[in-house]
Amino acid sequence: MLTPPDVAAAHAAGVERLRASYRRIPAGAPVRLAKRTSNLFRPRPRTGVPGLDTSGLTGVLGVDPDARTADVAGMCTYEDLVAATLPHGLTPLVVPQLRTITLGGAVTGLGIESASFRNGMPHESVLELEVLTGTGEVLTASPEQHPDLYRAFPNSYGTLGYATRLRIALEPVQPFVALRHVRFHALDALVAAMAAVVDEGSLDGVRVDYLDGVVFSPDEAYLTLGTLTSDPGPVSDYTGQDIYYRSLQHDHGLRHDRLTVEDYLWRWDTDWFWCSRAFGAQNPRLRRWWPRRYRRSSTYWKLLALEQRLDLVDRLERRRGRPPRERVVQDVELPLERCVEFLRWFLAEVPVEPLWLCPVRLRDRWPLYPMPPDRTFVNVGFWSTVAAGPVEGTTNRRIERRVRELDGHKSLYSDAYYTEDEFDELYGGEDYRVAKKTYDPDGRFLDLYAKAVRRR
Secondary structure (H helix, E strand, C coil), X not given: CCCCHHHHHHHHHHXXXXXXXXXXXCCCCCCCECCCCCCCCCCCCCCCCCCECCCCCCCEEEEECCCCEEEEECCCEHHHHHHHHHHHCEEECCCCCCCCCEHHHHHHHCCCCCCHHHHCCHHHHEEEEEEEXXXXXXXXXXXXXXXXXXXXCCCCCCCCCEEEEEEEEEEECCCEEEEEEEEECCHHHHHHHHHHHHHHCEEXXXXXXXXXXXXXXXXXXXXXXXXXXXCCXXXXXXXXXXXXXXXCCCCCCEEEEXXXXXXXXXCXXXXXXXXXXXXXXXXXXXXXXXXXXXXXHHXXXXXXXXXXXXXXXXXXXXXXXXXXXXXXXXXXXXXXHHHHHHHHHHHHHCCCCCEEEEEECCCCCCCCCCCCCCCCEEEEEEEEEEEXXXXXCHHHHHHHHHHHHCCCEECCCCCCCCCHHHHHHHCCHHHHHHHHHHHCCCCCCCCHHHHHCCCC
Protein backbone atom coordinates (compact mmCIF):
# COMPACT_ATOMS: atom_id res chain seq x y z
CA MET A 1 0.00 0.00 0.00
CA LEU A 2 1.40 3.40 -0.98
CA THR A 3 1.18 6.06 1.70
CA PRO A 4 1.68 9.68 0.57
CA PRO A 5 5.18 10.90 1.60
CA ASP A 6 3.85 13.68 3.81
CA VAL A 7 1.49 11.29 5.60
CA ALA A 8 4.28 8.73 6.06
CA ALA A 9 6.63 11.41 7.42
CA ALA A 10 4.01 12.71 9.85
CA HIS A 11 3.33 9.19 11.07
CA ALA A 12 7.04 8.45 11.53
CA ALA A 13 7.37 11.66 13.55
CA GLY A 14 4.38 10.62 15.64
CA VAL A 15 5.95 7.24 16.36
CA GLU A 16 9.19 8.93 17.42
CA ARG A 17 7.28 11.27 19.77
CA LEU A 18 5.59 8.23 21.27
CA ARG A 19 8.94 6.48 21.83
CA ALA A 20 10.48 9.63 23.28
CA SER A 21 7.60 10.04 25.73
CA TYR A 22 8.04 6.39 26.73
CA ARG A 23 11.72 6.94 27.45
CA ARG A 24 10.87 9.90 29.69
CA ILE A 25 8.65 7.82 31.99
CA PRO A 26 10.76 6.75 35.00
CA ALA A 27 11.38 3.05 35.52
CA GLY A 28 8.81 1.67 37.94
CA ALA A 29 6.24 4.37 37.11
CA PRO A 30 2.99 3.24 35.48
CA VAL A 31 2.84 3.63 31.69
CA ARG A 32 -0.48 4.95 30.39
CA LEU A 33 -1.76 6.78 27.36
CA ALA A 34 -1.88 10.57 27.67
CA LYS A 35 -5.56 10.91 26.82
CA ARG A 36 -8.42 12.58 28.67
CA THR A 37 -11.16 10.29 27.42
CA SER A 38 -11.59 6.54 27.37
CA ASN A 39 -14.19 3.97 26.37
CA LEU A 40 -13.29 1.92 29.45
CA PHE A 41 -15.55 1.80 32.48
CA ARG A 42 -12.71 0.79 34.76
CA PRO A 43 -11.44 3.70 36.88
CA ARG A 44 -8.17 5.24 35.65
CA PRO A 45 -6.07 6.16 38.71
CA ARG A 46 -4.42 9.56 38.61
CA THR A 47 -0.65 9.10 38.98
CA GLY A 48 0.83 12.48 38.15
CA VAL A 49 3.22 10.75 35.76
CA PRO A 50 3.13 12.00 32.15
CA GLY A 51 1.55 9.54 29.76
CA LEU A 52 2.49 8.33 26.30
CA ASP A 53 2.21 10.99 23.60
CA THR A 54 -0.09 9.54 20.92
CA SER A 55 -0.92 12.89 19.32
CA GLY A 56 0.68 11.92 16.02
CA LEU A 57 -1.06 8.56 15.73
CA THR A 58 -4.66 9.52 15.03
CA GLY A 59 -5.14 9.34 11.26
CA VAL A 60 -5.75 7.02 8.34
CA LEU A 61 -2.47 6.44 6.51
CA GLY A 62 -3.98 5.05 3.33
CA VAL A 63 -6.81 3.04 1.78
CA ASP A 64 -6.19 0.52 -1.01
CA PRO A 65 -9.58 -0.02 -2.66
CA ASP A 66 -8.24 -2.74 -4.98
CA ALA A 67 -6.71 -4.84 -2.20
CA ARG A 68 -9.56 -3.81 0.17
CA THR A 69 -7.16 -2.88 2.94
CA ALA A 70 -6.41 0.20 5.02
CA ASP A 71 -3.32 1.28 6.95
CA VAL A 72 -4.42 3.07 10.08
CA ALA A 73 -2.65 4.72 13.02
CA GLY A 74 -3.39 3.07 16.35
CA MET A 75 -5.31 5.97 17.88
CA CYS A 76 -7.49 6.62 14.83
CA THR A 77 -11.17 6.59 15.75
CA TYR A 78 -13.64 4.45 13.84
CA GLU A 79 -15.48 7.65 12.98
CA ASP A 80 -12.43 8.90 11.05
CA LEU A 81 -11.68 5.45 9.64
CA VAL A 82 -15.19 4.98 8.24
CA ALA A 83 -15.12 8.50 6.80
CA ALA A 84 -12.00 7.49 4.84
CA THR A 85 -13.25 4.10 3.61
CA LEU A 86 -16.90 4.82 2.76
CA PRO A 87 -16.06 6.98 -0.30
CA HIS A 88 -14.52 3.80 -1.75
CA GLY A 89 -17.65 1.78 -0.96
CA LEU A 90 -15.79 -0.07 1.81
CA THR A 91 -15.93 -0.41 5.60
CA PRO A 92 -13.97 -2.34 8.23
CA LEU A 93 -15.27 -5.88 8.64
CA VAL A 94 -16.61 -5.01 12.10
CA VAL A 95 -17.38 -1.41 13.12
CA PRO A 96 -17.91 -1.03 16.90
CA GLN A 97 -20.98 0.96 17.87
CA LEU A 98 -19.41 4.13 19.25
CA ARG A 99 -17.70 6.72 17.08
CA THR A 100 -14.75 7.47 19.37
CA ILE A 101 -13.59 3.88 19.85
CA THR A 102 -10.12 3.65 18.34
CA LEU A 103 -8.92 0.88 16.10
CA GLY A 104 -6.03 0.07 18.42
CA GLY A 105 -8.41 0.05 21.37
CA ALA A 106 -10.87 -2.29 19.66
CA VAL A 107 -8.06 -4.72 18.81
CA THR A 108 -6.28 -4.75 22.16
CA GLY A 109 -9.59 -4.61 24.08
CA LEU A 110 -11.88 -6.53 21.72
CA GLY A 111 -15.00 -5.24 20.04
CA ILE A 112 -18.21 -6.54 18.57
CA GLU A 113 -21.09 -5.45 16.34
CA SER A 114 -23.86 -6.76 14.14
CA ALA A 115 -21.46 -8.10 11.48
CA SER A 116 -19.75 -10.28 14.09
CA PHE A 117 -21.81 -13.35 13.24
CA ARG A 118 -20.01 -13.23 9.86
CA ASN A 119 -16.70 -11.54 10.64
CA GLY A 120 -15.87 -12.27 14.27
CA MET A 121 -14.23 -9.44 16.20
CA PRO A 122 -12.14 -6.49 14.94
CA HIS A 123 -8.80 -8.15 15.68
CA GLU A 124 -9.61 -10.94 13.22
CA SER A 125 -9.42 -8.50 10.31
CA VAL A 126 -5.92 -7.33 11.27
CA LEU A 127 -3.33 -8.42 8.69
CA GLU A 128 -0.37 -6.94 10.54
CA LEU A 129 0.32 -4.36 13.21
CA GLU A 130 3.26 -2.41 14.60
CA VAL A 131 3.52 -2.40 18.38
CA LEU A 132 5.54 -0.34 20.85
CA THR A 133 6.68 -3.06 23.25
CA GLY A 134 8.05 -2.87 26.77
CA THR A 135 11.61 -2.89 25.47
CA GLY A 136 10.98 0.41 23.70
CA GLU A 137 11.14 -1.25 20.29
CA VAL A 138 8.44 -0.97 17.67
CA LEU A 139 7.93 -4.46 16.25
CA THR A 140 5.84 -5.64 13.31
CA ALA A 141 3.54 -8.48 14.33
CA SER A 142 1.68 -10.70 11.87
CA PRO A 143 1.01 -14.40 11.35
CA GLU A 144 4.56 -14.59 9.94
CA GLN A 145 6.48 -12.06 12.10
CA HIS A 146 6.36 -12.32 15.87
CA PRO A 147 3.24 -14.48 15.61
CA ASP A 148 3.11 -14.95 19.39
CA LEU A 149 2.71 -11.19 19.87
CA TYR A 150 0.19 -11.02 17.02
CA ARG A 151 -1.97 -13.66 18.66
CA ALA A 152 -1.59 -12.50 22.27
CA PHE A 153 -2.21 -8.80 21.56
CA PRO A 154 -6.06 -9.07 21.43
CA ASN A 155 -7.48 -8.69 24.96
CA SER A 156 -4.13 -7.58 26.40
CA TYR A 157 -5.40 -4.03 27.06
CA GLY A 158 -2.05 -2.33 26.52
CA THR A 159 -0.15 -4.60 28.90
CA LEU A 160 1.95 -6.08 26.09
CA GLY A 161 2.32 -2.83 24.14
CA TYR A 162 0.49 -0.20 22.13
CA ALA A 163 -0.35 -0.39 18.43
CA THR A 164 1.15 2.41 16.34
CA ARG A 165 -0.09 1.14 12.96
CA LEU A 166 -2.50 -1.56 11.84
CA ARG A 167 -3.26 -2.92 8.41
CA ILE A 168 -6.79 -4.26 8.24
CA ALA A 169 -9.04 -5.95 5.71
CA LEU A 170 -12.09 -4.09 4.42
CA GLU A 171 -15.33 -5.30 2.85
CA PRO A 172 -17.62 -3.76 0.20
CA VAL A 173 -20.93 -2.20 1.26
CA GLN A 174 -23.93 -0.64 -0.43
CA PRO A 175 -25.34 2.87 0.18
CA PHE A 176 -28.31 1.69 2.27
CA VAL A 177 -29.29 -0.91 4.84
CA ALA A 178 -32.84 -2.33 4.73
CA LEU A 179 -33.97 -3.33 8.23
CA ARG A 180 -36.47 -5.87 9.44
CA HIS A 181 -37.38 -5.63 13.13
CA VAL A 182 -38.93 -8.98 14.06
CA ARG A 183 -40.83 -9.20 17.34
CA PHE A 184 -40.76 -12.30 19.55
CA HIS A 185 -42.97 -13.04 22.53
CA ALA A 186 -40.71 -15.85 23.80
CA LEU A 187 -36.95 -15.88 24.30
CA ASP A 188 -36.63 -19.46 23.01
CA ALA A 189 -38.12 -18.46 19.68
CA LEU A 190 -35.84 -15.43 19.38
CA VAL A 191 -32.66 -17.43 20.03
CA ALA A 192 -33.78 -20.18 17.66
CA ALA A 193 -34.31 -17.61 14.91
CA MET A 194 -30.92 -16.08 15.66
CA ALA A 195 -29.28 -19.50 15.34
CA ALA A 196 -30.96 -20.09 11.98
CA VAL A 197 -29.75 -16.76 10.61
CA VAL A 198 -26.20 -17.39 11.80
CA ASP A 199 -26.16 -20.83 10.19
CA GLU A 200 -27.87 -19.89 6.92
CA GLY A 201 -27.00 -16.22 6.48
CA SER A 202 -30.63 -15.46 5.66
CA LEU A 203 -34.19 -15.49 6.96
CA ASP A 204 -37.22 -16.30 4.85
CA GLY A 205 -35.00 -16.35 1.79
CA VAL A 206 -33.65 -12.80 2.34
CA ARG A 207 -29.89 -12.37 2.87
CA VAL A 208 -28.86 -10.99 6.26
CA ASP A 209 -25.68 -8.89 6.45
CA TYR A 210 -26.15 -7.53 9.97
CA LEU A 211 -27.80 -9.14 12.98
CA ASP A 212 -28.45 -7.96 16.53
CA GLY A 213 -31.33 -7.83 18.98
CA VAL A 214 -32.84 -6.09 21.98
CA VAL A 215 -34.70 -7.65 24.92
CA PHE A 216 -37.09 -5.37 26.79
CA SER A 217 -38.74 -8.11 28.86
CA PRO A 218 -39.25 -11.90 28.74
CA ASP A 219 -42.22 -11.43 26.38
CA GLU A 220 -40.99 -8.47 24.33
CA ALA A 221 -37.80 -8.94 22.35
CA TYR A 222 -36.67 -8.10 18.81
CA LEU A 223 -34.18 -9.25 16.24
CA THR A 224 -33.01 -6.66 13.74
CA LEU A 225 -31.96 -8.08 10.37
CA GLY A 226 -29.99 -5.71 8.14
CA THR A 227 -29.51 -6.23 4.42
CA LEU A 228 -27.22 -4.03 2.31
CA THR A 229 -28.92 -2.59 -0.75
CA SER A 230 -28.38 -0.01 -3.49
CA ASP A 231 -32.11 0.47 -4.07
CA PRO A 232 -33.03 4.14 -3.68
CA GLY A 233 -35.82 5.20 -1.37
CA PRO A 234 -36.67 7.18 1.77
CA VAL A 235 -34.55 6.68 4.88
CA SER A 236 -35.13 7.33 8.58
CA ASP A 237 -33.14 9.76 10.71
CA TYR A 238 -32.48 8.92 14.36
CA THR A 239 -30.20 11.86 15.09
CA GLY A 240 -33.19 14.16 15.69
CA GLN A 241 -36.29 13.72 17.83
CA ASP A 242 -36.78 10.05 16.99
CA ILE A 243 -34.82 7.52 19.05
CA TYR A 244 -33.49 4.42 17.34
CA TYR A 245 -34.06 1.76 19.97
CA ARG A 246 -37.65 2.89 20.45
CA SER A 247 -38.23 2.44 16.72
CA LEU A 248 -37.80 -1.31 17.18
CA GLN A 249 -40.89 -1.63 19.34
CA HIS A 250 -44.19 -2.60 17.72
CA ASP A 251 -47.14 -4.88 18.39
CA HIS A 252 -47.22 -6.82 15.14
CA GLY A 253 -44.68 -9.39 13.95
CA LEU A 254 -42.55 -7.35 11.56
CA ARG A 255 -41.57 -3.74 11.00
CA HIS A 256 -39.47 -2.46 8.09
CA ASP A 257 -37.08 0.50 8.10
CA ARG A 258 -34.19 1.90 6.04
CA LEU A 259 -31.02 3.80 6.90
CA THR A 260 -28.04 5.03 4.97
CA VAL A 261 -25.12 2.72 5.63
CA GLU A 262 -23.34 5.49 7.54
CA ASP A 263 -26.35 6.14 9.76
CA TYR A 264 -26.71 2.41 10.31
CA LEU A 265 -23.11 2.11 11.52
CA TRP A 266 -23.67 4.90 14.07
CA ARG A 267 -27.30 4.13 14.94
CA TRP A 268 -26.38 3.33 18.54
CA ASP A 269 -24.01 6.26 19.05
CA THR A 270 -26.59 9.07 19.05
CA ASP A 271 -28.14 7.89 22.30
CA TRP A 272 -25.28 5.70 23.54
CA PHE A 273 -27.63 2.77 22.93
CA TRP A 274 -30.30 3.87 25.48
CA CYS A 275 -28.00 5.29 28.16
CA SER A 276 -28.66 8.92 27.14
CA ARG A 277 -31.91 8.72 29.09
CA ALA A 278 -29.85 9.01 32.29
CA PHE A 279 -28.96 12.57 31.23
CA GLY A 280 -32.47 13.54 30.15
CA ALA A 281 -31.55 13.51 26.46
CA GLN A 282 -34.59 11.37 25.62
CA ASN A 283 -37.04 13.78 27.23
CA PRO A 284 -38.80 15.29 24.19
CA ARG A 285 -38.77 18.80 25.63
CA LEU A 286 -35.07 18.73 26.50
CA ARG A 287 -34.14 16.84 23.33
CA ARG A 288 -35.65 19.57 21.18
CA TRP A 289 -33.07 22.02 22.58
CA TRP A 290 -30.14 19.57 22.76
CA PRO A 291 -27.90 20.44 19.74
CA ARG A 292 -27.50 17.54 17.32
CA ARG A 293 -23.72 17.80 17.39
CA TYR A 294 -23.84 16.94 21.11
CA ARG A 295 -26.14 13.94 20.68
CA ARG A 296 -23.30 11.45 20.62
CA SER A 297 -21.47 9.09 22.94
CA SER A 298 -18.48 11.39 23.43
CA THR A 299 -20.78 13.99 25.04
CA TYR A 300 -22.30 11.44 27.41
CA TRP A 301 -18.80 10.24 28.38
CA LYS A 302 -17.93 13.78 29.49
CA LEU A 303 -21.17 14.09 31.44
CA LEU A 304 -20.55 10.72 33.09
CA ALA A 305 -17.00 11.71 34.02
CA LEU A 306 -18.34 14.91 35.60
CA GLU A 307 -20.99 13.00 37.54
CA GLN A 308 -18.42 10.53 38.86
CA ARG A 309 -15.98 13.27 39.81
CA LEU A 310 -18.66 15.11 41.80
CA ASP A 311 -20.34 11.91 43.07
CA LEU A 312 -23.71 13.44 42.21
CA VAL A 313 -25.83 10.28 42.05
CA ASP A 314 -24.70 8.79 45.36
CA ARG A 315 -24.98 12.16 47.10
CA LEU A 316 -28.56 12.44 45.88
CA GLU A 317 -29.33 8.86 46.95
CA ARG A 318 -27.98 9.56 50.44
CA ARG A 319 -30.18 12.66 50.74
CA ARG A 320 -33.17 10.46 49.89
CA GLY A 321 -32.14 7.88 52.50
CA ARG A 322 -31.28 5.28 49.89
CA PRO A 323 -28.16 3.09 49.51
CA PRO A 324 -25.50 4.09 46.97
CA ARG A 325 -25.64 2.69 43.43
CA GLU A 326 -23.55 -0.11 42.00
CA ARG A 327 -22.56 0.27 38.36
CA VAL A 328 -23.56 -2.79 36.30
CA VAL A 329 -21.95 -2.11 32.95
CA GLN A 330 -20.86 -5.30 31.22
CA ASP A 331 -20.72 -7.29 28.01
CA VAL A 332 -20.66 -11.07 28.34
CA GLU A 333 -20.60 -13.86 25.77
CA LEU A 334 -22.70 -16.97 26.34
CA PRO A 335 -22.75 -20.10 24.18
CA LEU A 336 -25.85 -19.78 22.05
CA GLU A 337 -27.38 -22.90 23.59
CA ARG A 338 -27.05 -21.39 27.10
CA CYS A 339 -28.24 -17.90 26.15
CA VAL A 340 -31.92 -18.32 27.07
CA GLU A 341 -30.96 -19.77 30.44
CA PHE A 342 -28.83 -16.70 31.18
CA LEU A 343 -31.44 -14.23 29.94
CA ARG A 344 -34.15 -15.75 32.12
CA TRP A 345 -31.88 -15.68 35.16
CA PHE A 346 -30.77 -12.10 34.50
CA LEU A 347 -34.27 -10.72 33.90
CA ALA A 348 -35.48 -12.36 37.11
CA GLU A 349 -32.53 -11.34 39.28
CA VAL A 350 -31.12 -8.03 37.98
CA PRO A 351 -33.36 -4.94 37.61
CA VAL A 352 -31.74 -3.70 34.39
CA GLU A 353 -33.33 -3.36 30.96
CA PRO A 354 -33.14 -3.35 27.97
CA LEU A 355 -30.45 -5.90 27.05
CA TRP A 356 -28.52 -5.88 23.78
CA LEU A 357 -27.87 -9.17 21.97
CA CYS A 358 -25.23 -9.71 19.31
CA PRO A 359 -24.19 -13.15 17.99
CA VAL A 360 -20.51 -13.75 17.26
CA ARG A 361 -18.44 -16.51 15.74
CA LEU A 362 -14.67 -16.27 15.98
CA ARG A 363 -12.75 -17.60 13.00
CA ASP A 364 -9.62 -18.61 14.92
CA ARG A 365 -8.25 -19.20 18.41
CA TRP A 366 -6.89 -16.26 20.40
CA PRO A 367 -5.12 -17.27 23.62
CA LEU A 368 -6.15 -14.34 25.85
CA TYR A 369 -9.86 -14.74 25.02
CA PRO A 370 -10.15 -18.48 24.41
CA MET A 371 -13.60 -18.79 22.86
CA PRO A 372 -13.55 -21.77 20.50
CA PRO A 373 -13.84 -20.82 16.82
CA ASP A 374 -16.79 -21.84 14.67
CA ARG A 375 -19.05 -22.01 17.72
CA THR A 376 -21.78 -19.41 18.07
CA PHE A 377 -21.79 -17.22 21.16
CA VAL A 378 -24.21 -14.42 21.97
CA ASN A 379 -22.93 -11.18 23.41
CA VAL A 380 -25.32 -9.80 26.04
CA GLY A 381 -24.75 -6.15 26.88
CA PHE A 382 -26.30 -4.38 29.88
CA TRP A 383 -25.42 -0.92 31.10
CA SER A 384 -27.05 0.66 34.14
CA THR A 385 -26.89 0.82 37.94
CA VAL A 386 -28.57 -1.07 40.77
CA ALA A 387 -28.79 -0.55 44.52
CA ALA A 388 -25.46 -1.43 46.09
CA GLY A 389 -25.28 -4.65 48.09
CA PRO A 390 -23.46 -5.56 51.30
CA VAL A 391 -20.04 -5.91 49.61
CA GLU A 392 -18.42 -4.06 46.75
CA GLY A 393 -19.66 -5.35 43.41
CA THR A 394 -22.36 -7.62 44.83
CA THR A 395 -24.38 -7.81 41.62
CA ASN A 396 -21.36 -7.88 39.31
CA ARG A 397 -19.92 -10.80 41.29
CA ARG A 398 -23.18 -12.74 40.94
CA ILE A 399 -23.19 -12.11 37.19
CA GLU A 400 -19.57 -13.25 36.89
CA ARG A 401 -20.38 -16.50 38.68
CA ARG A 402 -23.43 -17.16 36.52
CA VAL A 403 -21.58 -16.47 33.29
CA ARG A 404 -18.81 -18.84 34.32
CA GLU A 405 -21.31 -21.55 35.31
CA LEU A 406 -22.76 -21.33 31.79
CA ASP A 407 -19.32 -21.62 30.08
CA GLY A 408 -19.36 -17.97 29.05
CA HIS A 409 -16.78 -15.19 28.88
CA LYS A 410 -16.75 -11.60 30.03
CA SER A 411 -15.13 -8.54 28.47
CA LEU A 412 -12.64 -6.69 30.65
CA TYR A 413 -13.48 -3.06 29.84
CA SER A 414 -15.41 -2.67 33.10
CA ASP A 415 -15.35 -3.85 36.71
CA ALA A 416 -14.10 -7.39 37.33
CA TYR A 417 -13.74 -9.34 40.59
CA TYR A 418 -12.09 -12.66 39.68
CA THR A 419 -9.47 -14.29 41.85
CA GLU A 420 -6.05 -14.63 40.25
CA ASP A 421 -6.57 -18.36 39.68
CA GLU A 422 -9.96 -17.79 38.03
CA PHE A 423 -8.52 -15.02 35.87
CA ASP A 424 -5.60 -17.24 34.85
CA GLU A 425 -7.97 -19.96 33.72
CA LEU A 426 -10.29 -17.64 31.81
CA TYR A 427 -7.81 -15.33 30.10
CA GLY A 428 -4.93 -17.47 28.87
CA GLY A 429 -2.66 -17.23 31.91
CA GLU A 430 0.35 -19.23 30.69
CA ASP A 431 0.24 -17.85 27.15
CA TYR A 432 0.05 -14.36 28.60
CA ARG A 433 3.01 -14.90 30.92
CA VAL A 434 5.17 -16.17 28.07
CA ALA A 435 4.29 -13.18 25.88
CA LYS A 436 4.78 -10.77 28.79
CA LYS A 437 8.24 -12.14 29.53
CA THR A 438 9.21 -11.89 25.86
CA TYR A 439 7.91 -8.43 25.00
CA ASP A 440 7.91 -6.66 28.36
CA PRO A 441 10.71 -8.44 30.25
CA ASP A 442 11.21 -5.61 32.75
CA GLY A 443 7.52 -5.23 33.51
CA ARG A 444 7.28 -1.62 32.30
CA PHE A 445 3.59 -2.06 31.48
CA LEU A 446 1.00 -3.14 34.02
CA ASP A 447 0.11 -6.79 34.42
CA LEU A 448 -3.29 -7.67 32.90
CA TYR A 449 -4.77 -8.88 36.19
CA ALA A 450 -3.54 -5.76 37.99
CA LYS A 451 -5.07 -3.54 35.33
CA ALA A 452 -8.38 -5.34 34.83
CA VAL A 453 -9.21 -6.44 38.37
CA ARG A 454 -7.04 -4.49 40.79
CA ARG A 455 -7.65 -1.28 38.75
CA ARG A 456 -4.08 -0.07 39.04
